[in-house]
Every structure is written in structure tokens, then in C-alpha cells.
Amino acid sequence: MKITLRAGEKVYINGAILCADRKVSLEFLNDVTFLLESHVLQADETTTPLRQLYYAAQIMLINPLIRNEANITFKRMLANLLATFENPLMLKELKLIDEIVCNDRVFEALKAIRLLYPLEAQILSGTLETTHPTHSDQPNRPEAIA
Incomplete structure (x- = not known):
């Protein structure tokens, strides 16, 4: 590469x-x-739940000495997000991100989390339409390519 x-x-x-x-x-x-x-998020940029999740995942990549601790933090944060979000598309994508990380593909997980930022912004602002997601609404996930 x-x-x-x-x-x-x-x-x-x-x-x-x-x-x-x-x-x-x-x-x-x-x-x-x-x-x-x-692609590196600074600590002061972790202003939303997904950005905080991204930050925990990036630590797994850029600081191998504390990878296990960062992974524990990531899993805890992900569990909290799964318990908090109600949007079906968000929940589906978060579960896929969990699977990606479990398969030690953290770089791909970072890409998948970044793709969810617009959806998160809509959810947090209350501007998300309540219609059911269609196939075209789904983020273009990296694991779908592999």
C-alpha cells in the first residue's frame, strides 16, 4: 500500500x-x-455519541499499548448506544459495526461510523423522517464490499 x-x-x-x-x-x-x-478525531471534537464511539475505536488503532482498554470502552459505549437509540437503521448499523470490530477490522469500523454521522445529526436534531428506511437509505458499508 x-x-x-x-x-x-x-x-x-x-x-x-x-x-x-x-x-x-x-x-x-x-x-x-x-x-x-x-481521519483522526481530537478529544475536543467528540461532541456527539457517535464521535465518542469513533474516538474509542481510533485509540485501538493509534495506541496499541492501551488497545484492550480502548476496546472495553468501545464495547461499553456501543452497548449504551444500542440501549439509547430507537431508530431501526441506526441500531442495525451499530450492530454491524460491533461485528466489524469483533472481526478486528477497526479501520473499516471507523469508516462505517463516519457514514452514520448524518443520520445521528438528524436523530439528535429531531428532523429525521419517521418513514421506514428503504434500500437506498442504507449507508454504503465497507464490509458490503469485502
Whole structure:
């Protein structure tokens, strides 16, 4: 896998944070866990329940030393969300995210959580229509591709 970083951009690789001083391309020749800076949520940005869940999942990727603790926190938060949300589509997607994480595909879970942000915003603002979801309403989940 090959990634390109702009000058000043960071990448989180197996618990290390690398910052490029100029445009650079990196090619990973083996399996690594990484997140680009643009996908990393800062603690002060965890303003909604899904963003808090995302933050717990990202910690599993970027800080391997506390992966187990982050996983426990993620599971606790997910259980709370499943008990709180009533929207059938949200519940279905959260259960799929749980399955993705259980299969150790945390990066894919992050993508799936990000796809739910608009639905969460509608639920939290009370602007969600109460019609039953159709096939086209379903988020484009990464695991559906694999």
C-alpha cells in the first residue's frame, strides 16, 4: 500500500506519529495499522455519541499499548448506544459495526461510523423522517464490499 503525505501532514503508524516536512510518498511493504491525520478525531471534537464511539475505536488503532482498554470502552459505549437509540437503521448499523470490530477490522469500523454521522445529526436534531428506511437509505458499508 502506498500513501502520499503533504508537507506538515501527520500519519499515525502502529502507535508512532510521523510528520512529513515535505511532500513524501510512503509504501508499506507489510501489514501496518495506520490513520491519516485527516481521519483522526481530537478529544475536543467528540461532541456527539457517535464521535465518542469513533474516538474509542481510533485509540485501538493509534495506541496499541492501551488497545484492550480502548476496546472495553468501545464495547461499553456501543452497548449504551444500542440501549439509547430507537431508530431501526441506526441500531442495525451499530450492530454491524460491533461485528466489524469483533472481526478486528477497526479501520473499516471507523469508516462505517463516519457514514452514520448524518443520520445521528438528524436523530439528535429531531428532523429525521419517521418513514421506514428503504434500500437506498442504507449507508454504503465497507464490509458490503469485502
